[in-house]
Amino acid sequence: MLVMAAKLAAEPAYTRLPVDERRRLLLDAGAKLFAQHSYEEISMRQIAQAAGVSKPLLYHYFPSKNDLFLAAVTEAASELQGLIQPAAGGTPVEQLTASLDAYLGWIEDNGRTWAKLMQSAAVLPEAHQLVEGFRVGTMELVLAELTGKRKPRPALRTAIRGWLGYMDAAILDWTQARDLPREELRDLLLAAFVGALLAAQQVDPKIKLNLG
Numbered sequence: 561m562l563v564m565a566a567k568l569a570a571e572p573a574y575t576r577l578p579v580d581e582r583r584r585l586l587l588d589a590g591a592k593l594f595a596q597h598s599y600e601e602i603s604m605r606q607i608a609q610a611a612g613v614s615k616p617l618l619y620h621y622f623p624s625k626n627d628l629f630l631a632a633v634t635e636a637a638s639e640l641q642g643l644i645q646p647a648a649g650g651t652p653v654e655q656l657t658a659s660l661d662a663y664l665g666w667i668e669d670n671g672r673t674w675a676k677l678m679q680s681a682a683v684l685p686e687a688h689q690l691v692e693g694f695r696v697g698t699m700e701l702v703l704a705e706l707t708g709k710r711k712p713r714p715a716l717r718t719a720i721r722g723w724l725g726y727m728d729a730a731i732l733d734w735t736q737a738r739d740l741p742r743e744e745l746r747d748l749l750l751a752a753f754v755g756a757l758l759a760a761q762q763v764d765p766k767i768k769l770n771l772g
Contacts, residue, residue: 583621586611590622591632595673599629599680630686633677637694640666644698652705653771656753659701660746664731668742671735678732695724706757706769716767719760723753 589611593602604625608618622628643662650658667674681691699720703712712720727749734745761767 582613582617586613586618586621587628587631587635590628591636591673594629594632594680595670595676598676599625599684604628626684626686629680629684630690633680633687633690636670636673636677637690641694641697644701651771652702653750653754655705656702657746657750660749661742664742664746667731667735675732675735678728695721698724706771708770713760713764713767715760715764716757719756723756726752 586607590607593607593610602625604618605615607625607628608615611618618628622631640663643666644659677687677691680687682688699717702720703716707716730745730749730752734740740748757769757771761769
């Protein structure tokens with residue numbers, strides 16, 4: 561009896577929480593670690609310790625590290641997608657400006673998380689799919705405002721996809737260097753966007769755009 565009592569006393573005590581609250585705690589702990597370290601550097605044991613739970617409990621909610629990572633990435637992507645939704649009213653350029661402001665504001669507050677997401681997309685197929693899905697969704701939003709269609713002419717599609725890749729590279733540089741004001745980065749991205757549109761129209765004069 562004494563041996564059993566001593567064993568129980570040595571084991572950590574975990575507070576019982578509602579399922580959603582517990583899952584949120586675990587997800588937040590994992591997301592914080594993923595933002596600070598590469599995917600390969602983190603173990604489920606470390607995540608469990610950071611969340612203050614046992615490893616079996618962590619596995620109960622997330623069967624693998626990959627499941628937890630994807631849940632964290634999906635949540636971040638959903639949050640960003642909501643931020644870039646254009647507000648009602650204003651010209652397409654004004655709407656894009658507001659969306660970029662919101663997007664860059666989130667990244668300014670969560671720079672490490674965003675940078676790790678981009679880096680992980682290069683090595684993890686699941687993360688790549690999520691990032692690509694976000695880019696496609698962004699392109700469709702932009703096209704819907706500019707042309708009223710989600711299936712653009714080839715030159716315009718290529719120009720916008722190229723701009724999205726440029727935007728990712730520019731923002732990654734910004735999060736690392738931190739030597740350019742956010743407003744100047746926004747204006748740089750907008751200028752590059754207009755340049756991409758004009759280049760597409762020069763290649764294909766049939767492209768019709770509503771810039772407002």
